[in-house]
Amino acid sequence: MRRSKFRTPFQIYKAHGLKVAAIATPWKVFQKYLTALPVNNRDGLPSQRELITDLFETNTEAWLIWFDGGRYDYFEELYDEYFTGELSKAWNGDIGYTGDWAVRHLEQDFSGYGLFSSVTLRSARDVDYDGRDHFDVAPRIETEDNSSMKEKLATLGYLEQSGELADTGEEAVNEAVLNHKSDISGGVIRYPKPHPPFDGLEHITSGASKTRETREALISGELTEPELHEAYRSTYRTGFELASQIIPKLDGTVIVTADHGECLDCGQLFHDRYHRPHDHLTHVPWFEVESVKD
Ligand SMILES: [Zn+2]
Ligand SMILES: [Zn+2]
Numbered sequence: 001m002r003r004s005k006f007r008t009p010f011q012i013y014k015a016h017g018l019k020v021a022a023i024a025t026p027w028k029v030f031q032k033y034l035t036a037l038p039v040n041n042r043d044g045l046p047s048q049r050e051l052i053t054d055l056f057e058t059n060t061e062a063w064l065i066w067f068d069g070g071r072y073d074y075f076e077e078l079y080d081e082y083f084t085g086e087l088s089k090a091w092n093g094d095i096g097y098t099g100d101w102a103v104r105h106l107e108q109d110f111s112g113y114g115l116f117s118s119v120t121l122r123s124a125r126d127v128d129y130d131g132r133d134h135f136d137v138a139p140r141i142e143t144e145d146n147s148s149m150k151e152k153l154a155t156l157g158y159l160e161q162s163g164e165l166a167d168t169g170e171e172a173v174n175e176a177v178l179n180h181k182s183d184i185s186g187g188v189i190r191y192p193k194p195h196p197p198f199d200g201l202e203h204i205t206s207g208a209s210k211t212r213e214t215r216e217a218l219i220s221g222e223l224t225e226p227e228l229h230e231a232y233r234s235t236y237r238t239g240f241e242l243a244s245q246i247i248p249k250l251d252g253t254v255i256v257t258a259d260h261g262e263c264l265d266c267g268q269l270f271h272d273r274y275h276r277p278h279d280h281l282t283h284v285p286w287f288e289v290e291s292v293k294d
Contacts, residue, residue, distance in 0.1 A: 039093070039094050039095070039277040039282070041091045041093075041282075043091070043283075045089055045090055045091035045283065046088070046090050046091065046286070047090070047091055047093065048090040048091060048092045048093065048105060048257065048284060048286065049093060049104060049105050051090055051255075051257075051286055052064060052105055052106075052108075052257075053108055055253065055255055056108070056110065056113065056186070059186070059252055059253045060185060060252065061185045061186045061251050061252025061253070062113075062185070062186040062252050062253045062254075062255070063186045063187060063188075063189065063250050063252060063253070063254045063255070064186075064187070064188045064189070064255050064257060065189050065191070065243050065246075065247070065254065065255065065256045065257070066188055066189065066190040066191065066257060066258065066259060067191055067193060067194060067236075067239045067243075067256065067257070067258040067259075067285075068098055068190060068191065068192050068193065068194075068195040068258070068259055069193075069194050069195035069196070069258065069259070069260065069261065069262045069270075069271060070194055070236065070239065070257075070258030070259075070261065070284065070285060071232075071258070071261030071262055071264070071280055071283075072089055072258075072261060072279075072283040072284055072285050074194075074232065074233065074236055074261075075087070075236070075256075075258065075285035075287070076285070077233075078233065078236055078237065078240060079240070079256075079285075079287060081237075081240070081293070082240040082241075082243070082244050082292065082293055083240075083243075083244070083247075083256075083287070083289050083290070083291065083292055083293060084289075084290045084291045084293065085287055085288050085289040085290040085291070086287070086288045086290070087285060087286070087287045088285075088286045088287075089283055089284070089285065089286065090257065090283075090284050090285070090286040091282055091283065091284070092104075092105075092259065092260055092281075092282050092283075092284050093105075093282070094277060094282070095260060095271065095272075095273065095275055095276075095277040095281045095282060096260070096273050097271075097273055098121055098195075098259055098260075099121040099129045100273065101259035101260060102121040102129035102131075102259075103129050105259075106129070106131070106134060106188065107134060108134065109134065110134045110135040110136070110187070110188075111136055112136055112184060112185045113135055113136060113137070113184055113185060113186050113187040113188070114135055114136065114137035114138065114177070114180050114181075114183075114184045114186075114187035114188070115131035115134070115135040115137070115138040115187055115188045115190075116138075116173050116176050116177050116180075116187065116188065116189045116190065117131070117173065117189075117190035118170065118172055118173050118190075118192060135187065135188075136183075136184060137180050137183060137184055137187065170191060170192060170193070170238070170242055171242075173189060173190070173191060173242070174189075174242060174245055174246045177189055177246055177250075178246075178249060181249075181250070185252070186250075186252055189246065191239045191242050191243070193235050193236065193238045193239035193242065194232055194235035194236035194238070194239050194262070195235075195262075196210055196235075196262070196270055197210070197235075198228075198231035198232055198234070198235045199231055199234040199235045199238065200231050200234065201214075201223070201227075201228070201231045204217050204223070205231070205270075210269075210270060211269050211270055211272075214228065214269055214270075215269060225264075225265060228264060229264060229265070232262065232264060243256060244292050244293075247289055247292050248292055253288065254288070254289040255286065255287065255288055255289070256285065256287040256289060257284055257285055257286050257287065258284045258285055259284070260281050260282070260284065261279075261280045261281050261282075261283065261284065262280070262281075263275065263280045263281065264280070266278075266280055268280075
């Protein structure tokens with residue numbers, strides 16, 4: 001019996017180049033290997049992972065506020081309404097889901113610090129990133145209707161959801177920070193904004209079908225591109241408002257950043273593990289807060 005010798009797409013790519021690898025490999029399989037290829041930081045931006053390490057190593061008290069899905073250029077446009085401070089651009093190292101970022105950026109020893117997030121953090125291999133492995137305090141923030149893993153994933157937009165799940169948990173994050181802050185020297189605070197679902201567009205920007213539904217709405221004219229962008233801005237503002245509420249109550253250095261951006265206007269629409277790792281997704285804000293505006 002003749003046995004075929006299996007070669008991975010990467011081996012085919014090495015031997016015959018990208019084009020042959022793309023033709024020889026089923027698309028679904030190929031996409032997985034495509035994203036395993038090295039991602040270049042062609043602009044030479046500072047590494048977000050290194051900035052995070054430095055932040056917690058060089059300050060006696062430090063807080064990292066993490067906007068989920070906060071694209072750099074929109075941050076630049078909006079932050080001035082809420083804060084004064086110094087904005088720079090960082091490179092997040094690769095694309096992926098929220099948990100992928102946590103695995104890449106929050107694996108250090110965070111003894112003495114807390115991690116606050118209202119939803120579970122799914123990692124690159126579909127295993128949860130568990131803050132309790134790295135942080136002294138990583139409370140599981142339970143929200144009213146939000147108990148099962150499936151529902152937690154739904155709040156991040158990975159699964160279909162029903163009801164108002166997407167809107168739960170944000171205030172609970174700030175509450176948990178206040179309850180724990182006297183026991184720790186700072187930590188990481190994650191807000192699920194401006195990640196989809198977007199304000200006012202929950203019916204098409206929630207769950208796993210959001211890309212298809214949003215695309216269809218754009219094609220049919222039910223939704224315009226400016227409306228999509230405006231909904232993103234509005235969702236971003238919710239993140240800024242949550243941050244404005246907590247920052248005056250924190251001591252030490254406060255940085256606001258994001259794990260990745262959202263595409264919106266380049267045809268890829270949101271963010272995905274298989275998107276091209278370009279600026280919309282890999283350039284993120286790194287903002288040192290000086291003061292909160294009234
Ligand atoms: Zn994310
Ligand atoms: Zn894009």
